[in-house]
Amino acid sequence: MDLDVLNMFVIAGGTLAIPILAFVASFLLWPSALIRIYYWYWRRALGMQVRYAYYDDYQFCYSYRGRPGNKPSILMLHGFSAHKDMWLSVVKFLPKNLHLVCVDMPGHEGTTRSSLDDYSINGQVKRIHEFVECIKLNRKPFHLVGTSMGGNVAGVYAAQYPAEVCSLSLVCPAGLPYPTDNKFRKFLRELKESERIDRIPLIPSTPEEMAEMLKLCSYVRFKVPQQILQGLVDVRIPHNEFYRKLFLDIVDEKSIYKLHENMSKIKAPTQVIWGKQDQVLDVSGADVLANSIPDCHVHILENCGHSVVVERPRKTAKLILEFLALVHNTENSKKLA
Template sequence: MLAIPILSFVASFLLWPAVLIKLYHWYWRRRLGLQVDYAECDGFHFCYMHRGKPGSRPSMLMLHGFSAHKDMWLGVLKFVESMQLNKKPFHLVGTSMGGNVAGVYAARYPKDLSSLTLICPAGLKYPEDSTFVKRLRDIEKTKDVHSIPLIPTTPEEMEEMLKLCSFVRFKIPQQVLDVSGASVLADALPGCQVDLLDNCGHSVVMERPRKAAQLIMDFIIRQQNSGSSSTKKLS
Protein backbone atom coordinates (compact mmCIF):
# COMPACT_ATOMS: atom_id res chain seq x y z
CA MET A 1 0.00 0.00 0.00
CA LEU A 2 2.90 2.35 0.69
CA ALA A 3 4.64 1.60 -2.58
CA ILE A 4 2.50 3.95 -4.68
CA PRO A 5 2.87 7.03 -2.40
CA ILE A 6 6.61 6.41 -2.09
CA LEU A 7 7.05 6.01 -5.84
CA SER A 8 4.94 9.12 -6.42
CA PHE A 9 7.10 11.13 -4.03
CA VAL A 10 10.34 9.89 -5.61
CA ALA A 11 9.05 10.62 -9.11
CA SER A 12 7.93 14.11 -8.06
CA PHE A 13 11.28 14.79 -6.42
CA LEU A 14 13.18 13.74 -9.54
CA LEU A 15 10.88 15.34 -12.11
CA TRP A 16 9.56 18.43 -10.33
CA PRO A 17 11.89 19.32 -7.42
CA ALA A 18 10.93 23.00 -7.59
CA VAL A 19 7.29 22.12 -6.94
CA LEU A 20 8.20 20.16 -3.81
CA ILE A 21 10.31 23.03 -2.52
CA LYS A 22 7.41 25.44 -3.05
CA LEU A 23 5.06 23.08 -1.25
CA TYR A 24 7.54 22.78 1.61
CA HIS A 25 7.75 26.57 1.98
CA TRP A 26 3.97 26.92 1.64
CA TYR A 27 3.44 24.39 4.41
CA TRP A 28 5.78 26.13 6.85
CA ARG A 29 4.36 29.55 6.07
CA ARG A 30 0.91 28.30 6.98
CA ARG A 31 2.24 26.42 10.00
CA LEU A 32 3.95 29.57 11.30
CA GLY A 33 1.06 31.88 10.45
CA LEU A 34 3.03 33.87 7.87
CA GLN A 35 1.41 35.69 4.97
CA VAL A 36 3.07 36.72 1.70
CA ASP A 37 2.29 40.25 0.51
CA TYR A 38 3.54 42.76 -2.01
CA ALA A 39 4.19 46.47 -1.77
CA GLU A 40 4.89 49.15 -4.39
CA CYS A 41 6.80 52.34 -3.62
CA ASP A 42 8.51 54.73 -6.07
CA GLY A 43 9.01 52.04 -8.68
CA PHE A 44 10.24 49.43 -6.20
CA HIS A 45 8.34 46.14 -6.01
CA PHE A 46 8.67 44.35 -2.66
CA CYS A 47 7.71 40.79 -1.80
CA TYR A 48 7.72 40.07 1.91
CA MET A 49 6.31 37.79 4.58
CA HIS A 50 4.69 39.09 7.73
CA ARG A 51 2.81 37.92 10.78
CA GLY A 52 0.59 39.89 13.13
CA LYS A 53 -0.02 43.62 13.19
CA PRO A 54 1.91 46.53 14.70
CA GLY A 55 1.11 46.88 18.39
CA SER A 56 2.57 48.41 21.50
CA ARG A 57 5.83 46.48 21.14
CA PRO A 58 8.42 47.24 18.43
CA SER A 59 8.17 45.37 15.14
CA MET A 60 11.05 43.30 13.76
CA LEU A 61 12.40 43.52 10.21
CA MET A 62 14.65 40.65 9.06
CA LEU A 63 16.85 41.00 5.96
CA HIS A 64 18.20 37.97 4.11
CA GLY A 65 21.57 37.85 2.39
CA PHE A 66 23.19 37.99 -1.06
CA SER A 67 21.53 38.66 -4.44
CA ALA A 68 21.90 42.36 -3.66
CA HIS A 69 23.80 45.45 -4.85
CA LYS A 70 25.49 48.39 -3.17
CA ASP A 71 22.40 50.62 -3.31
CA MET A 72 20.04 48.04 -1.85
CA TRP A 73 19.69 50.01 1.39
CA LEU A 74 17.82 52.71 -0.58
CA GLY A 75 15.14 50.17 -1.35
CA VAL A 76 15.05 49.10 2.28
CA LEU A 77 14.39 52.69 3.32
CA LYS A 78 11.51 52.93 0.85
CA PHE A 79 10.12 49.64 2.15
CA VAL A 80 10.37 50.80 5.77
CA GLU A 81 8.55 54.01 4.92
CA SER A 82 5.87 52.31 2.80
CA MET A 83 5.14 49.85 5.63
CA GLN A 84 5.36 52.72 8.18
CA LEU A 85 7.78 50.68 10.27
CA ASN A 86 9.63 53.85 11.20
CA LYS A 87 6.60 55.41 12.88
CA LYS A 88 8.22 54.10 16.04
CA PRO A 89 11.58 52.37 16.64
CA PHE A 90 11.79 48.77 15.42
CA HIS A 91 14.26 45.89 15.70
CA LEU A 92 16.43 45.29 12.64
CA VAL A 93 18.11 41.93 11.96
CA GLY A 94 20.37 41.28 8.97
CA THR A 95 22.45 38.31 7.89
CA SER A 96 25.38 38.27 5.43
CA MET A 97 24.68 40.92 2.76
CA GLY A 98 21.50 41.75 4.65
CA GLY A 99 23.75 42.51 7.63
CA ASN A 100 25.67 44.96 5.47
CA VAL A 101 22.43 46.66 4.45
CA ALA A 102 21.18 46.70 8.05
CA GLY A 103 24.44 48.22 9.31
CA VAL A 104 24.34 51.04 6.75
CA TYR A 105 20.68 51.70 7.53
CA ALA A 106 21.43 51.85 11.26
CA ALA A 107 24.29 54.29 10.68
CA ARG A 108 22.12 56.56 8.54
CA TYR A 109 18.86 56.33 10.45
CA PRO A 110 19.67 55.43 14.07
CA LYS A 111 16.49 57.03 15.40
CA ASP A 112 14.39 54.50 13.47
CA LEU A 113 15.78 51.55 15.46
CA SER A 114 15.46 50.22 18.96
CA SER A 115 18.12 47.54 18.38
CA LEU A 116 20.31 46.05 15.66
CA THR A 117 21.43 42.44 15.21
CA LEU A 118 24.07 41.54 12.61
CA ILE A 119 24.69 37.89 11.73
CA CYS A 120 27.93 37.24 9.80
CA PRO A 121 27.63 40.69 8.19
CA ALA A 122 29.35 41.45 4.91
CA GLY A 123 30.95 44.81 4.16
CA LEU A 124 33.46 44.94 7.02
CA LYS A 125 37.20 45.44 6.60
CA TYR A 126 38.36 42.18 8.11
CA PRO A 127 41.81 41.97 9.77
CA GLU A 128 42.24 38.60 8.07
CA ASP A 129 40.90 37.48 4.70
CA SER A 130 38.99 34.22 4.55
CA THR A 131 40.03 31.47 2.13
CA PHE A 132 37.14 32.43 -0.13
CA VAL A 133 38.17 36.10 -0.26
CA LYS A 134 41.81 35.16 -0.89
CA ARG A 135 40.72 33.06 -3.84
CA LEU A 136 38.66 35.93 -5.20
CA ARG A 137 41.62 38.32 -4.87
CA ASP A 138 43.89 35.87 -6.67
CA ILE A 139 41.33 35.50 -9.45
CA GLU A 140 40.99 39.29 -9.68
CA LYS A 141 44.73 39.58 -10.25
CA THR A 142 44.82 36.84 -12.89
CA LYS A 143 41.43 37.87 -14.35
CA ASP A 144 40.58 34.17 -14.63
CA VAL A 145 36.84 34.54 -14.08
CA HIS A 146 36.19 30.92 -15.03
CA SER A 147 37.78 29.63 -11.82
CA ILE A 148 35.67 31.58 -9.34
CA PRO A 149 35.08 29.21 -6.38
CA LEU A 150 31.55 28.03 -5.61
CA ILE A 151 30.21 29.48 -8.88
CA PRO A 152 29.89 26.68 -11.49
CA THR A 153 29.97 27.76 -15.13
CA THR A 154 29.15 24.45 -16.83
CA PRO A 155 26.81 21.51 -16.14
CA GLU A 156 29.87 19.38 -15.44
CA GLU A 157 31.12 21.82 -12.78
CA MET A 158 27.66 21.88 -11.23
CA GLU A 159 27.62 18.08 -11.13
CA GLU A 160 30.98 18.02 -9.38
CA MET A 161 29.84 20.70 -6.92
CA LEU A 162 26.70 18.75 -6.03
CA LYS A 163 28.86 15.80 -5.03
CA LEU A 164 30.31 17.96 -2.27
CA CYS A 165 26.99 18.78 -0.63
CA SER A 166 27.17 15.86 1.80
CA PHE A 167 30.16 17.33 3.62
CA VAL A 168 30.60 20.91 2.46
CA ARG A 169 28.18 22.41 4.97
CA PHE A 170 30.61 23.29 7.73
CA LYS A 171 33.79 23.49 5.69
CA ILE A 172 33.11 25.97 2.92
CA PRO A 173 30.77 28.45 4.71
CA GLN A 174 33.31 28.98 7.48
CA GLN A 175 35.69 30.30 4.82
CA VAL A 176 33.30 32.87 3.33
CA LEU A 177 33.79 35.61 5.97
CA ASP A 178 36.53 35.45 8.58
CA VAL A 179 35.50 35.44 12.24
CA SER A 180 37.94 38.30 12.89
CA GLY A 181 35.15 40.63 11.78
CA ALA A 182 33.56 40.17 15.20
CA SER A 183 36.51 41.94 16.83
CA VAL A 184 36.12 44.84 14.40
CA LEU A 185 32.56 45.45 15.58
CA ALA A 186 33.47 44.89 19.23
CA ASP A 187 36.25 47.51 19.04
CA ALA A 188 34.12 50.04 17.14
CA LEU A 189 31.05 49.54 19.35
CA PRO A 190 32.17 48.83 22.93
CA GLY A 191 28.59 48.41 24.16
CA CYS A 192 27.67 45.70 21.68
CA GLN A 193 27.15 42.03 22.49
CA VAL A 194 29.15 39.44 20.52
CA ASP A 195 28.19 35.74 20.31
CA LEU A 196 30.31 33.14 18.51
CA LEU A 197 28.89 29.71 17.64
CA ASP A 198 31.18 26.68 17.43
CA ASN A 199 30.92 24.24 14.53
CA CYS A 200 28.72 26.59 12.52
CA GLY A 201 29.27 28.06 9.08
CA HIS A 202 28.20 31.29 7.40
CA SER A 203 24.50 30.41 7.12
CA VAL A 204 23.83 30.56 10.84
CA VAL A 205 20.07 30.99 10.53
CA MET A 206 19.80 27.84 8.40
CA GLU A 207 22.37 25.71 10.23
CA ARG A 208 21.43 26.65 13.80
CA PRO A 209 17.94 28.21 13.56
CA ARG A 210 16.92 27.52 17.16
CA LYS A 211 20.15 28.86 18.62
CA ALA A 212 20.02 31.92 16.37
CA ALA A 213 16.41 32.63 17.36
CA GLN A 214 17.23 32.15 21.04
CA LEU A 215 20.16 34.58 20.90
CA ILE A 216 18.15 37.19 19.00
CA MET A 217 15.16 37.02 21.32
CA ASP A 218 17.26 36.94 24.50
CA PHE A 219 19.08 40.04 23.31
CA ILE A 220 15.87 41.89 22.45
CA ILE A 221 14.21 40.91 25.74
CA ARG A 222 17.23 42.13 27.73
CA GLN A 223 17.22 45.36 25.77
CA GLN A 224 13.51 45.91 26.41
CA ASN A 225 13.81 45.05 30.09
CA SER A 226 16.67 47.50 30.52
CA GLY A 227 14.12 50.30 30.17
CA SER A 228 16.61 52.53 28.41
CA SER A 229 14.86 53.56 25.24
CA SER A 230 17.42 56.27 24.51
CA THR A 231 20.35 53.86 24.27
CA LYS A 232 20.77 51.94 21.04
CA LYS A 233 21.74 48.31 21.36
CA LEU A 234 23.61 46.10 18.92
CA SER A 235 24.34 42.37 18.94
Protein backbone atom coordinates in the same frame (compact mmCIF):
# COMPACT_ATOMS: atom_id res chain seq x y z
CA MET B 1 -11.29 -13.40 1.51
CA ASP B 2 -14.60 -11.84 0.45
CA LEU B 3 -14.35 -10.17 -2.97
CA ASP B 4 -15.80 -6.86 -1.70
CA VAL B 5 -13.23 -6.74 1.12
CA LEU B 6 -10.44 -7.48 -1.38
CA ASN B 7 -11.64 -4.67 -3.64
CA MET B 8 -11.71 -2.29 -0.66
CA PHE B 9 -8.03 -3.03 0.07
CA VAL B 10 -7.10 -2.61 -3.58
CA ILE B 11 -8.89 0.77 -3.76
CA ALA B 12 -7.34 1.89 -0.47
CA GLY B 13 -3.90 0.80 -1.64
CA GLY B 14 -4.36 2.62 -4.94
CA THR B 15 -5.48 5.80 -3.14
CA LEU B 16 -2.34 5.80 -1.02
CA ALA B 17 -0.12 4.87 -3.94
CA ILE B 18 -1.10 7.89 -6.04
CA PRO B 19 0.34 10.61 -3.72
CA ILE B 20 3.34 8.41 -2.91
CA LEU B 21 4.10 7.91 -6.60
CA ALA B 22 3.54 11.60 -7.25
CA PHE B 23 6.02 12.47 -4.50
CA VAL B 24 8.61 10.02 -5.82
CA ALA B 25 8.15 11.30 -9.38
CA SER B 26 8.54 14.90 -8.22
CA PHE B 27 11.63 13.98 -6.21
CA LEU B 28 13.26 12.24 -9.17
CA LEU B 29 12.03 14.32 -12.10
CA TRP B 30 11.15 17.78 -10.73
CA PRO B 31 13.14 18.32 -7.53
CA SER B 32 13.04 22.10 -7.95
CA ALA B 33 9.22 22.01 -7.85
CA LEU B 34 9.38 19.93 -4.69
CA ILE B 35 11.66 22.51 -3.06
CA ARG B 36 9.18 25.31 -3.85
CA ILE B 37 6.31 23.25 -2.42
CA TYR B 38 8.40 22.61 0.67
CA TYR B 39 8.84 26.35 1.34
CA TRP B 40 5.16 27.03 0.60
CA TYR B 41 4.10 24.39 3.12
CA TRP B 42 6.58 25.60 5.76
CA ARG B 43 5.37 29.19 5.43
CA ARG B 44 1.76 28.07 5.93
CA ALA B 45 2.69 25.88 8.89
CA LEU B 46 4.45 28.80 10.60
CA GLY B 47 1.71 31.31 9.80
CA MET B 48 3.84 33.45 7.46
CA GLN B 49 1.85 35.27 4.79
CA VAL B 50 3.32 36.55 1.51
CA ARG B 51 2.49 40.08 0.42
CA TYR B 52 3.71 42.66 -2.13
CA ALA B 53 4.45 46.35 -1.61
CA TYR B 54 5.06 48.96 -4.31
CA TYR B 55 7.25 52.05 -4.38
CA ASP B 56 6.34 53.77 -7.64
CA ASP B 57 6.81 50.93 -10.17
CA TYR B 58 9.19 48.92 -7.96
CA GLN B 59 7.82 45.74 -6.39
CA PHE B 60 8.91 44.31 -3.03
CA CYS B 61 7.97 40.77 -2.05
CA TYR B 62 7.90 39.94 1.64
CA SER B 63 6.42 37.56 4.19
CA TYR B 64 5.14 38.53 7.61
CA ARG B 65 3.54 37.23 10.77
CA GLY B 66 1.77 39.13 13.51
CA ARG B 67 1.04 42.85 13.82
CA PRO B 68 2.93 45.81 15.26
CA GLY B 69 2.45 45.99 19.02
CA ASN B 70 4.18 47.07 22.20
CA LYS B 71 7.32 45.12 21.31
CA PRO B 72 9.48 46.27 18.38
CA SER B 73 8.79 44.78 14.96
CA ILE B 74 11.61 42.69 13.52
CA LEU B 75 12.83 43.16 9.93
CA MET B 76 15.10 40.38 8.59
CA LEU B 77 17.49 40.81 5.63
CA HIS B 78 18.88 37.68 3.97
CA GLY B 79 22.28 37.14 2.36
CA PHE B 80 23.62 36.91 -1.16
CA SER B 81 21.57 34.75 -3.60
CA ALA B 82 19.17 33.64 -0.84
CA HIS B 83 15.54 34.70 -0.26
CA LYS B 84 13.08 35.58 2.50
CA ASP B 85 12.33 31.90 3.25
CA MET B 86 15.86 31.28 4.54
CA TRP B 87 14.62 32.80 7.84
CA LEU B 88 11.88 30.18 8.33
CA SER B 89 14.18 27.94 10.39
CA VAL B 90 14.64 30.85 12.86
CA VAL B 91 10.99 32.00 12.68
CA LYS B 92 10.02 28.54 13.95
CA PHE B 93 11.59 29.38 17.33
CA LEU B 94 10.26 32.95 17.66
CA PRO B 95 7.03 33.75 19.57
CA LYS B 96 3.94 34.21 17.44
CA ASN B 97 3.08 37.49 19.17
CA LEU B 98 6.10 39.19 17.60
CA HIS B 99 5.64 41.15 14.38
CA LEU B 100 8.10 39.61 11.90
CA VAL B 101 8.88 40.83 8.37
CA CYS B 102 11.18 38.93 5.96
CA VAL B 103 11.78 40.73 2.67
CA ASP B 104 13.33 39.53 -0.59
CA MET B 105 16.39 41.74 -1.09
CA PRO B 106 16.64 43.86 -4.29
CA GLY B 107 16.72 41.64 -7.38
CA HIS B 108 16.00 38.45 -5.42
CA GLU B 109 12.99 36.12 -5.71
CA GLY B 110 9.79 38.21 -5.91
CA THR B 111 11.39 41.65 -5.60
CA THR B 112 11.98 43.65 -8.79
CA ARG B 113 15.14 42.92 -10.75
CA SER B 114 16.34 45.56 -13.20
CA SER B 115 19.58 45.97 -15.09
CA LEU B 116 19.28 49.71 -14.38
CA ASP B 117 19.10 49.28 -10.60
CA ASP B 118 21.96 50.06 -8.23
CA TYR B 119 22.95 46.86 -6.38
CA SER B 120 25.82 48.38 -4.45
CA ILE B 121 25.37 48.30 -0.66
CA ASN B 122 24.29 51.95 -0.66
CA GLY B 123 21.83 51.19 -3.45
CA GLN B 124 20.35 48.28 -1.49
CA VAL B 125 20.10 50.38 1.68
CA LYS B 126 18.13 52.97 -0.27
CA ARG B 127 15.75 50.30 -1.60
CA ILE B 128 15.20 48.74 1.84
CA HIS B 129 14.38 52.19 3.19
CA GLU B 130 11.79 52.56 0.44
CA PHE B 131 10.32 49.21 1.49
CA VAL B 132 10.21 50.27 5.15
CA GLU B 133 8.36 53.43 4.14
CA CYS B 134 5.98 51.44 1.91
CA ILE B 135 4.73 49.22 4.72
CA LYS B 136 5.06 52.04 7.32
CA LEU B 137 7.37 49.91 9.44
CA ASN B 138 9.16 53.06 10.65
CA ARG B 139 6.15 54.47 12.49
CA LYS B 140 8.18 53.45 15.51
CA PRO B 141 11.75 52.10 15.80
CA PHE B 142 12.17 48.44 14.84
CA HIS B 143 14.76 45.71 15.43
CA LEU B 144 16.85 45.03 12.32
CA VAL B 145 18.51 41.67 11.60
CA GLY B 146 20.86 40.96 8.70
CA THR B 147 23.13 38.10 7.73
CA SER B 148 26.18 38.15 5.42
CA MET B 149 25.39 40.62 2.60
CA GLY B 150 22.19 41.46 4.45
CA GLY B 151 24.31 42.16 7.53
CA ASN B 152 26.33 44.69 5.56
CA VAL B 153 23.11 46.35 4.42
CA ALA B 154 21.58 46.22 7.93
CA GLY B 155 24.61 47.83 9.57
CA VAL B 156 24.79 50.65 7.03
CA TYR B 157 21.01 51.14 7.32
CA ALA B 158 21.29 51.51 11.11
CA ALA B 159 24.08 54.07 10.62
CA GLN B 160 22.18 56.10 8.02
CA TYR B 161 18.72 55.93 9.63
CA PRO B 162 19.46 55.84 13.38
CA ALA B 163 16.01 57.09 14.39
CA GLU B 164 14.34 54.09 12.76
CA VAL B 165 16.42 51.29 14.33
CA CYS B 166 16.05 50.63 18.06
CA SER B 167 18.41 47.63 18.06
CA LEU B 168 20.49 45.63 15.60
CA SER B 169 21.55 42.00 15.12
CA LEU B 170 24.37 41.28 12.67
CA VAL B 171 24.92 37.62 11.79
CA CYS B 172 28.40 37.03 10.27
CA PRO B 173 28.11 40.29 8.30
CA ALA B 174 30.03 41.24 5.19
CA GLY B 175 31.54 44.69 4.68
CA LEU B 176 34.59 44.49 6.93
CA PRO B 177 38.37 44.16 6.62
CA TYR B 178 38.93 40.85 8.43
CA PRO B 179 42.19 40.73 10.45
CA THR B 180 42.56 36.99 9.82
CA ASP B 181 42.73 35.90 6.20
CA ASN B 182 41.03 32.77 4.86
CA LYS B 183 40.76 30.75 1.67
CA PHE B 184 37.74 32.65 0.38
CA ARG B 185 39.38 36.06 0.90
CA LYS B 186 42.40 34.83 -1.02
CA PHE B 187 40.06 33.76 -3.79
CA LEU B 188 38.60 37.28 -3.93
CA ARG B 189 42.06 38.76 -4.43
CA GLU B 190 42.78 36.27 -7.20
CA LEU B 191 39.42 37.11 -8.78
CA LYS B 192 40.28 40.80 -8.91
CA GLU B 193 43.64 40.04 -10.49
CA SER B 194 42.36 37.56 -13.09
CA GLU B 195 38.92 39.14 -13.63
CA ARG B 196 37.47 35.62 -14.10
CA ILE B 197 33.86 35.39 -12.98
CA ASP B 198 32.96 31.94 -14.32
CA ARG B 199 34.07 30.02 -11.21
CA ILE B 200 32.69 31.91 -8.22
CA PRO B 201 32.19 29.33 -5.41
CA LEU B 202 28.97 31.00 -4.24
CA ILE B 203 27.38 30.65 -7.70
CA PRO B 204 27.15 26.90 -8.47
CA SER B 205 25.91 25.62 -11.82
CA THR B 206 26.21 21.84 -11.23
CA PRO B 207 25.19 19.52 -8.35
CA GLU B 208 28.89 18.98 -7.61
CA GLU B 209 29.51 22.73 -7.33
CA MET B 210 26.41 23.02 -5.14
CA ALA B 211 27.82 20.37 -2.80
CA GLU B 212 31.10 22.29 -2.63
CA MET B 213 29.26 25.52 -1.84
CA LEU B 214 27.40 23.83 1.02
CA LYS B 215 30.74 22.59 2.41
CA LEU B 216 32.16 26.10 2.17
CA CYS B 217 29.21 27.70 3.94
CA SER B 218 28.50 25.08 6.61
CA TYR B 219 30.55 23.48 9.36
CA VAL B 220 27.88 20.80 9.74
CA ARG B 221 28.11 18.33 6.88
CA PHE B 222 24.56 17.91 5.59
CA LYS B 223 23.93 14.72 3.63
CA VAL B 224 21.99 16.10 0.69
CA PRO B 225 20.65 13.61 -1.90
CA GLN B 226 21.82 14.10 -5.49
CA GLN B 227 18.26 14.87 -6.62
CA ILE B 228 17.91 17.69 -4.08
CA LEU B 229 21.31 19.10 -5.10
CA GLN B 230 20.07 19.06 -8.69
CA GLY B 231 16.86 20.79 -7.62
CA LEU B 232 18.77 23.50 -5.77
CA VAL B 233 20.91 24.09 -8.87
CA ASP B 234 17.88 24.12 -11.18
CA VAL B 235 16.26 26.83 -9.05
CA ARG B 236 19.41 28.99 -9.15
CA ILE B 237 20.68 28.59 -12.74
CA PRO B 238 18.17 31.05 -14.31
CA HIS B 239 19.45 33.70 -11.86
CA ASN B 240 23.19 33.04 -12.06
CA GLU B 241 23.90 35.87 -14.49
CA PHE B 242 22.29 38.31 -12.06
CA TYR B 243 24.17 36.75 -9.12
CA ARG B 244 27.48 37.31 -10.92
CA LYS B 245 26.67 40.98 -11.50
CA LEU B 246 25.52 41.39 -7.91
CA PHE B 247 28.61 39.63 -6.56
CA LEU B 248 30.92 41.96 -8.48
CA ASP B 249 28.93 44.97 -7.23
CA ILE B 250 29.17 44.02 -3.56
CA VAL B 251 32.88 43.15 -3.66
CA ASP B 252 33.64 46.36 -5.57
CA GLU B 253 35.73 48.95 -3.73
CA LYS B 254 32.73 51.17 -2.97
CA SER B 255 30.84 48.34 -1.23
CA ILE B 256 33.28 45.75 0.11
CA TYR B 257 34.10 47.73 3.31
CA LYS B 258 30.88 49.73 3.56
CA LEU B 259 29.95 48.41 7.02
CA HIS B 260 33.43 49.24 8.29
CA GLU B 261 33.11 52.79 6.96
CA ASN B 262 29.79 53.27 8.75
CA MET B 263 30.10 51.24 11.97
CA SER B 264 31.22 54.20 14.10
CA LYS B 265 27.90 55.90 13.23
CA ILE B 266 25.80 53.02 14.61
CA LYS B 267 24.07 54.26 17.76
CA ALA B 268 21.65 51.38 18.36
CA PRO B 269 22.54 48.56 20.79
CA THR B 270 24.14 45.95 18.56
CA GLN B 271 24.41 42.18 18.72
CA VAL B 272 26.96 40.24 16.68
CA ILE B 273 26.48 36.49 16.11
CA TRP B 274 29.22 34.58 14.29
CA GLY B 275 30.10 30.97 13.54
CA LYS B 276 33.59 30.25 14.84
CA GLN B 277 34.38 28.03 11.82
CA ASP B 278 33.08 30.51 9.21
CA GLN B 279 35.11 29.88 6.02
CA VAL B 280 33.50 32.70 4.01
CA LEU B 281 33.74 35.72 6.32
CA ASP B 282 36.27 35.19 9.07
CA VAL B 283 35.10 35.37 12.69
CA SER B 284 37.84 37.92 13.41
CA GLY B 285 35.40 40.49 12.00
CA ALA B 286 33.48 40.28 15.30
CA ASP B 287 36.36 42.02 17.13
CA VAL B 288 36.42 44.77 14.50
CA LEU B 289 32.76 45.56 15.28
CA ALA B 290 33.12 45.15 19.05
CA ASN B 291 35.98 47.66 19.12
CA SER B 292 34.06 50.32 17.20
CA ILE B 293 30.40 50.06 18.28
CA PRO B 294 29.88 51.35 21.85
CA ASP B 295 27.07 49.02 22.95
CA CYS B 296 28.07 45.78 21.21
CA HIS B 297 27.37 42.22 22.41
CA VAL B 298 29.30 39.42 20.70
CA HIS B 299 28.31 35.75 20.54
CA ILE B 300 30.67 33.25 18.92
CA LEU B 301 29.06 29.88 18.14
CA GLU B 302 31.29 26.82 18.37
CA ASN B 303 31.13 24.16 15.64
CA CYS B 304 29.27 26.51 13.31
CA GLY B 305 30.12 27.94 9.89
CA HIS B 306 28.85 30.84 7.79
CA SER B 307 25.26 29.55 7.51
CA VAL B 308 24.44 30.29 11.14
CA VAL B 309 20.73 30.69 10.41
CA VAL B 310 20.52 27.18 8.91
CA GLU B 311 23.00 25.41 11.18
CA ARG B 312 21.91 26.89 14.52
CA PRO B 313 18.40 28.34 14.10
CA ARG B 314 17.21 27.60 17.65
CA LYS B 315 20.32 29.20 19.16
CA THR B 316 20.04 32.19 16.84
CA ALA B 317 16.41 32.78 17.83
CA LYS B 318 17.29 32.40 21.54
CA LEU B 319 20.13 34.90 21.30
CA ILE B 320 17.96 37.45 19.48
CA LEU B 321 15.16 37.13 22.05
CA GLU B 322 17.59 37.44 24.97
CA PHE B 323 19.16 40.51 23.37
CA LEU B 324 15.76 42.15 22.81
CA ALA B 325 14.84 41.49 26.44
CA LEU B 326 18.16 42.98 27.60
CA VAL B 327 17.69 46.11 25.50
CA HIS B 328 14.09 46.48 26.72
CA ASN B 329 15.12 46.13 30.38
CA THR B 330 17.98 48.60 29.95
CA GLU B 331 15.64 51.18 28.40
CA ASN B 332 13.15 50.73 31.25
CA SER B 333 15.93 51.19 33.82
CA LYS B 334 17.01 54.44 32.13
CA LYS B 335 13.42 55.74 32.24
CA LEU B 336 13.12 54.95 35.96
CA ALA B 337 16.52 56.46 36.83
